[in-house]
Amino acid sequence: MMRNGSASKGLDSNPSDDICPVCKSNRYLTPTLQFLINPECYHKMCSTCVDRIFTSGPASCPVPYCGKTLRKKGFHKAFFGDLKVERECDIRKRVGAVYNKRQDEFETLLDWNNYLEDVEGLIFDLVEGSKEDRSRAEEKLRAYKERNLGEIEANKRAGLEEVEMEKRRERAEKEAARQRRLAAIKEAEEEKMDVEKSRRDVLEKLASGEGDAREITEMAQKIVLKKAGARKTANESMSNGSRDPDLAIRGLKKKVAPTTEKPYDPFGGIDLTPSRYVLQDNYESEWLQDAKRNQQHTAGGYSFHEYYARTMFEAFSGLGVFIEDEVGNKPAPAAPSNIGTMTAAVAKPKIKQEFKMELDDVF
């Protein structure tokens, strides 16, 4: 109730929220005032009024022009401050109990979505529709319920079972986690004890004075290490074994390994592999003898492979380009080439104008 009141106050501190619309008693005067509603008509009234009017059996709603017959049993506290929301939630609950099909009953996702949309349409009619809409929807709901009684019951049971299973699984997982924690604590204690014990043994041996002191300590060290190693492997195998069934999170979709992205290609897929030569990883060259031996060259990032690729490319780039055949056909690039002299030649032989015309010329 407190939550209710404060929520509605937060929304819009409507003073009528604090006054019972039936008996007009005020929260200011009766701080224990509690409002109840009946899902028949969602008219709000205080608990005192409910007691007063409905204790003696069903009666009609005291709100003017409502006239719905209400029972005391049907009254409860509103969960939401906004009664419209309260009503919609109730309707959803009611419809959901009838239309309780699950996705795996449908063949395709489209069918499932269509079903959901139908249900949503029905709910909308019930919540927002006019009187006719509402009665029609109500009728539909009733008809559906009657026709599919068996299925609805079965689904209901299945849903309950699922919830139960989920709960059980959760409990089991919690239990397993607790067990693991306990085991870990026990493990640590055992290890501590072991170390203690071996140390005591060593001290005793040393005290008894038998054998070389260093030999004894070395031996002890070895034993400790061996034990620790054995414990570790045992632990690992155990944790491996326990990992499979319990720790896994259920209900996840199967993961498909993402296709590895190809490295970025700056040339947009143009194939630049040479067609006239095979680039080798190493070439003999008198020029490069010194550079190859001297680390100063490669230290700065100089790559011989780059040099090889470039020289080989230049050796064959354009070998099959026949300028006389190819350039002869293309129009002579006259325009920009003659900037200097051509424009000057066009200029009229007047001195002043000449100067202006030469703007394209540098001087």
Place this chain on the structure above:
Amino acid sequence: MSAMSEDERYRTSTQYRLWSYTPSSLLALRTTTNQIAADRVREAVRRIREARNISSADTSEAENGRAKSVGMEGLVNGGGEVDCLTVEEELKLVEFYCRQTIQLGDHLKVPTDVKATAVQYIKRFYITNSLMTYHPTDILKTALFFATKTENHYFRLTKFADAIGKTKPEDVLASEFLLTQGLRFTFDVRHPFRALEGAVMELQALAKGNVPALPGGGAVDGLRDMERRVKGAHGVAREYLKTSAALTDVYFHFTPSQIMMAAFLIADKELVEWYIGSKFPPSQEGMQEKVLEVLEKCADMLRTVAPNSEPSAAEKKELSGLAKKLKKCRNPEKMDLVALQRAKREGDGEDEKIVKKRKLERETSSKEADDLFGPAIKKEQV
């Protein structure tokens, strides 16, 4: 997955797209350039003469002074038509100045590829510009300086100018944009030097007989005594690439790979024929013959300038005559590049308006760019 062959990739280079010509189209371009430049020189000289006739004695004195300073007095004072260089003469002079560039490069101790790149810059520049318009002594310094940059051989500008001697940094930079424009803003020159190393490396590997010549192929039988032959041919080919390839027009007509193979072919014909044979299987019909034919052509072109050859005495005489002739037919308006550059940078009278206009445009456009929806779409000006 589309395969992109080595040839396909070469076709994406600017050297192929912008700087490859057939001999005839190259000659045609040079001829037009020469004619236009000659017309311009004549026009400029006529203009100066006219201006002089009109203006008073004072100004003519000043004009005179300027002309004198650049050694054009005779030309400006004298009457008659200006005797301009022909295309062939220009070509000879360009080759001469290319040699000079190489010598300058030797003097500055820059690597081979810097020199080769500089020479190609000069050659490319003088396809669309004439020596009569821009004198090569100015251009070659800038070209060499550019080449040090594009070939990743850092050379500080002041040191560069000092090392050349009688040169100020401004002289080097004056034709900077001019050259860039002449190169059509493409600085990439593909040389055959690295290609030669690649071929030699592979030939040595093939000689040892443990490497397939083609993808998917088996090891091939080498020639007799192959290692020694490759070594010998390597040296000869390198010399050809260093000078002959630079001084002839092969860069315009052939690909670096072909130039390299051609130089090899001059050194050891049998070896290259065997090599090409192993690279083009019989399934590629006619390719082998065609490639060899092209290589032969390229080799012929390379042979025209023997490596380490100096111009003969007669040629030297002819060249000095041409240099004198060039002096007389230079465009008087483009003589002093440094002054032109300065004038452009500072902007005099006429220019100022343009500068102001551009500034205004820039301001409005930046203002518009700040707008929520960006600047208005410009209408195409017809």
